[in-house]
Amino acid sequence: MEEKYGKVLTKIEEADGIVIGASNGLSISEGIHIFADNSAFRENFGDFREKYSIRSIIQGCSYSFPSEEEKWAFYSRMYEYFLYKNEASPVMKNLYELVKDKNFFVVTSNIDNHFRQAGFPKERLFEIEGNGRNLQCTNGCHHQIYPGDEILSEMAQNQENGKVPLNLIPRCPECDGLMQVHIEVNQNFLRDQSWQTSYQTYQDFIYKFRDEKLVFLELGVGARNQLIKAPFMKLTHVQEHATYITLNKGELYIPDVIAAKSIGIDGDTAEVLQQLVQFKKRELVCRQRTVFSTPETD
Ligand SMILES: [Zn+2]
Numbered sequence: 001m002e003e004k005y006g007k008v009l010t011k012i013e014e015a016d017g018i019v020i021g022a023s024n025g026l027s028i029s030e031g032i033h034i035f036a037d038n039s040a041f042r043e044n045f046g047d048f049r050e051k052y053s054i055r056s057i058i059q060g061c062s063y064s065f066p067s068e069e070e071k072w073a074f075y076s077r078m079y080e081y082f083l084y085k086n087e088a089s090p091v092m093k094n095l096y097e098l099v100k101d102k103n104f105f106v107v108t109s110n111i112d113n114h115f116r117q118a119g120f121p122k123e124r125l126f127e128i129e130g131n132g133r134n135l136q137c138t139n140g141c142h143h144q145i146y147p148g149d150e151i152l153s154e155m156a157q158n159q160e161n162g163k164v165p166l167n168l169i170p171r172c173p174e175c176d177g178l179m180q181v182h183i184e185v186n187q188n189f190l191r192d193q194s195w196q197t198s199y200q201t202y203q204d205f206i207y208k209f210r211d212e213k214l215v216f217l218e219l220g221v222g223a224r225n226q227l228i229k230a231p232f233m234k235l236t237h238v239q240e241h242a243t244y245i246t247l248n249k250g251e252l253y254i255p256d257v258i259a260a261k262s263i264g265i266d267g268d269t270a271e272v273l274q275q276l277v278q279f280k281k282r283e284l285v286c287r288q289r290t291v292f293s294t295p296e297t298d
Pocket residue numbers: 137138139140141142172173174175176177
């Protein structure tokens with residue numbers, strides 16, 4: 001395993017550009033499993049589970065709640081549970097530590113804002129399926145995306161019997177219609193100007209490094225993922241100097257055609273990232289020792 005870590009670190013160090021792709025598996029390694037009916041779900045969403053037979057956060061996101069009071073009780077609870085955190089998780093901190101000195105770009109289908117919390121700048125981030133801290137007009141009457149922190153937090157604090165008070169429920173400032181969280185849960189999801197800009201920046205980034213050492217670093221993306229994984233593998237195949245690195249627990253998949261340009265690590269992503277960071281620090285220390293102990297030659 002140490003040899004593999006060494007290879008991954010060398011590829012990252014030598015890279016001209018790094019594209020990080022992340023999906024649900026990365027969240028799971030942080031302890032958030034939006035597809036699971038686990039103890040955390042029962043603890044935080046038990047009342048919704050009982051009342052609507054919702055079995056996971058993701059089911060709640062596509063559930064048709066009977067009223068706006070109940071809908072916003074769910075979304076503000078979700079906000080409080082995993083979108084609003086003062087501090088990034090160790091997983092995200094380690095990931096940032098690994099690439100912070102490199103030229104990188106992040107593409108993710110995670111809606112949890114955790115990249116931003118860890119220090120990844122907005123300009124280098126493409127959240128394909130939106131961000132649960134933002135709001136949009138459900139009718140899509142205009143394409144503005146609104147920061148929802150204040151109202152979501154207020155609704156989270158003021159819910160009673162699974163409902164938020166009517167006066168806190170957000171309305172579209174243009175058409176006075178309903179609003180929703182800006183995540184891709186239905187066909188109303190707005191690909192607004194900032195979404196388009198991020199998409200273009202992502203494309204430009206890949207194009208810019210088409211003839212250079214570009215590393216695709218994929219974290220917790222399922223084997224059949226078409227949104228992130230399929231393009232990563234295809235680009236690795238067609239771009240001569242590209243490398244594909246995939247971290248995944250139990251679902252490692254590397255096609256033969258790119259096997260020679262790929263490194264796969266099957267393991268708990270949280271642990272692997274931690275190991276990589278420790279390995280990197282150790283290497284740095286060794287190198288410094290070597291530099292300091294080299295006798296002057298002139
Ligand atoms: Zn509207």
